[in-house]
Amino acid sequence: MTRHWNSLAFAGFAVLSLTSPAIGAGGPTLQQVKAKGFVQCGVSDGLQGFSNPDDAGNWSGIDVDVCRALAAAIFGDTNAVRFTPMTAKERFTGLQHGEVDLLSRNTTITMQRDVALNLEFTGVTYYDGQGFIVKKESGVTSANDLGGATVCTQTGTTTELNVADFFRVRGLEYKIVAFDKEAQAVEAYEQGRCDTYTTDQSGLFAIRLKLANPDAHLILPEIISKEPLGPAVRQGDDNWEDIVRWTLYAMVNAEELGVSSSNIDEMLKSENPEIRRLLGVEGSFGESLGLSNDWAVNIIRRVGNYGEIFDRNVGAGSPLKIERGYNKLWKEGGLQYAPPIR
Numbered sequence: 554m555t556r557h558w559n560s561l562a563f564a565g566f567a568v569l570s571l572t573s574p575a576i577g578a579g580g581p582t583l584q585q586v587k588a589k590g591f592v593q594c595g596v597s598d599g600l601q602g603f604s605n606p607d608d609a610g611n612w613s614g615i616d617v618d619v620c621r622a623l624a625a626a627i628f629g630d631t632n633a634v635r636f637t638p639m640t641a642k643e644r645f646t647g648l649q650h651g652e653v654d655l656l657s658r659n660t661t662i663t664m665q666r667d668v669a670l671n672l673e674f675t676g677v678t679y680y681d682g683q684g685f686i687v688k689k690e691s692g693v694t695s696a697n698d699l700g701g702a703t704v705c706t707q708t709g710t711t712t713e714l715n716v717a718d719f720f721r722v723r724g725l726e727y728k729i730v731a732f733d734k735e736a737q738a739v740e741a742y743e744q745g746r747c748d749t750y751t752t753d754q755s756g757l758f759a760i761r762l763k764l765a766n767p768d769a770h771l772i773l774p775e776i777i778s779k780e781p782l783g784p785a786v787r788q789g790d791d792n793w794e795d796i797v798r799w800t801l802y803a804m805v806n807a808e809e810l811g812v813s814s815s816n817i818d819e820m821l822k823s824e825n826p827e828i829r830r831l832l833g834v835e836g837s838f839g840e841s842l843g844l845s846n847d848w849a850v851n852i853i854r855r856v857g858n859y860g861e862i863f864d865r866n867v868g869a870g871s872p873l874k875i876e877r878g879y880n881k882l883w884k885e886g887g888l889q890y891a892p893p894i895r
């Protein structure tokens with residue numbers, strides 16, 4: 554993508570004026586990140602499988618791994634990253650105001666967020682959709698049985714409009730109760746103050762594990778919306794947007810090419826031209842981002858390919874055990890498709 558360093562302004566904030574940076578130096582965000590020595594990553598308040606701190610404060614999850622992959626690409630060190638927990642409501646202003654370098658927080662790409670909030674989404678880490686959870690004792694087995702229900706959810710999310718659309722289209726009555734924090738909404742649901750809790754289906758899997766008796770709850774089969782979740786950056790720094798975008802693409806391409814954290818040394822000797830370009834054995838794709846040419850080697854060795862991060866965080870190798878579904882590679886009938894590195 555072409556870079557043009559016109560002066561930029563966002564939300565009445567810093568106005569940067571950079572002309573003709575040295576080739577390979579990268580844009581302002583990369584330069585600031587390199588100068589401070591770490592990536593500042595906006596994550597959730599805690600959502601298992603996506604971004605969740607353990608008792609010692611170590612973060613894990615698929616969104617966290619995107620941040621770690623960036624740190625690996627830039628610094629060759631997955632620990633060169635700091636996490637800022639953000640509620641759903643405060644995440645976009647936090648990014649716009651420069652509190653974080655990127656948002657990697659189960660955030661749905663929507664036109665309004667992309668266009669009106671002056672953000673850029675850099676790809677889809679997880680194709681999701683909104684669902685409902687109910688208590689089995691309610692006897693409800695389909696979302697179509699929810700007429701008259703009280704629905705709990707979280708403010709500042711895509712969920713409220715999806716619910717409104719769902720009930721409106723069916724001509725059903727409902728009452729929504731929205732909380733600032735997920736924990737409050739889930740508590741209200743558990744205490745019976747609402748009949749159902751609604752959010753991204755992946756989130757429902759994570760939340761069910763935290764309920765006192767997970768088996769007493771049913772995730773309804775209907776998916777009522779498209780929730781393509783992905784990282785977001787501020788508009789105006791094309792180089793940073795490219796780095797975040799190609800970090801994800803490198804992980805997806807690595808899976809497609811059969812390159813993983815366990816065979817990376819062998820793969821460095823591969824004669825396959827696509828693998829050689831991905832791993833920087835040929836070409837200078839890393840330098841074109843302002844990084845070193847082994848940027849993708851650092852990602853794959855230290856974090857893994859897309860399949861590895863899906864599996865250990867949300868898939869078969871995790872407590873959530875979510876099927877790959879739409880998140881399979883395109884060659885296996887899914888939607889995960891990364892443009893080529895060439």
Ligand SMILES: N[C@@H](CCC(=O)N[C@@H](CS)C(=O)NCC(=O)O)C(=O)O
Binds near residue numbers: 661710712734
């Ligand atoms: N993908 C939706 C929902 C995102 C969202 O905030 N989900 C809640 C429920 S899964 C969440 O992340 N809660 C954890 C938290 O607030 O830290 C959006 O972008 O609006």
